[in-house]
Amino acid sequence: MTLDFYKYQGTGNDFILIDARHTSFPETDKSFIAGLCDRHYGIGADGLILLKNHSQGDFYMQYFNSDGAESTMCGNGGRCIAAFANALQLVKNECTFYAIDGVHKAVIDAINDTMWHVKLKMTDVQGITPIAADSYELHTGSPHYIKFIPEDLESFDLLTNARQVRYNDVYKEAGINVNYVQARAEGLSIRTYERGVEDETLSCGTGATAAAIAFAATMLKPDHSYSIHVTTKGGSVDVKFDRILGNDTFQNIWLCGPAVEVFRGQIKI
DSSP states (O other): OOEEEEEEEEEEEEEEEEOSSSOOOTTHHHHHHHHOTTTTSSOOOOOEEEEOOOOOSEEEEEEEETTTTTOOOOOHHHHHHHHHHTTTOOOOEEEEEEEETEEEEEEEEEEEEEEEEEEOOOEEEEOHHHHHHHHEEEEESEEEEEOOOOOTTTTHHHHHHHHHHSSSTTTTTTEEEEEEEEEEETTTEEEEEEETTTEHHHHHHOHHHHHHHHHHEEEOOOEEEEEEEETTTTTEEEEEEEGGGGHHHHHHHEEEEEEEEEEEEEEEE
C-alpha cells in the first residue's frame, strides 16, 4: 500500500505531512516514523505531522518528533499544517484546529501554490520561572529553557552547552528544549537544541515564542503589547502578544512567518 506525503518547511524547520483523514497510518510504530524522518535512509525531517478529522475544529494536528515519539506542540509545524490544509482546500484564509495543547487559530495568506505566510495563535502563557539572572523556564505548548548570552551566538558551542542542560538531573527524564538567545538592535537571535531530535534545528517556533516572552518579562512594562522579530538559523519570524502584568499572563500570542511546500511523493506502508 502506498500513501501520499508532503514535505513542508517553516524557516528551515522541516516536516513530513500526511493527510490521514481517510486512511490509516501506523502512528504507534515509532521505528517506522523515525525511519521516515531519517535524513540518510528516509525522507528526512525534524518531525512528522498527521492531519486528522476533528469533531469541533477544521482538523486535528498530531505531531511526532524525528525519534518517532508523539510529542507536544510544534509552532512551525502548526504554521505548516495550516498551509497544508489550505493547499488541500480544506480551509481558505482562516482555520481553527486542535493539537495536543488545545485549540489554535491560524490566518493564512497564500503567496503562490507552494508558499504561504501564516499567523498562528498560540496558547496563553501563565508566568515563567526564573532559573538565574539570565535564564528562564516556560511552557509555550512545549517546555523551553531560555538563556540570554552576551557572546556571539554564531560561534557559541551550542551542542556542548545545551546537552549539559538537556541531560542534567532536572530535565533528563522528561526532556526540555534548550535555547540560547542574543538580544540585538533589530530583535532577538536564537539557536535551539530540540528534545526528540536531540540536535540543533534550524528553527523552533515554540522556542522563538518562548524567547520573545522571556525577553518581555525582563522589561517590566505594565500591560504592554509586543511585536518582537526573532531570527533563527533558518529564517525569521515575528512573535506578537499582550502582557498583563498584574497576573503575569501573556495572551493573544501569534507566531507569524513563512510556510513552504518543498516536495511531495509516496511512501510504502
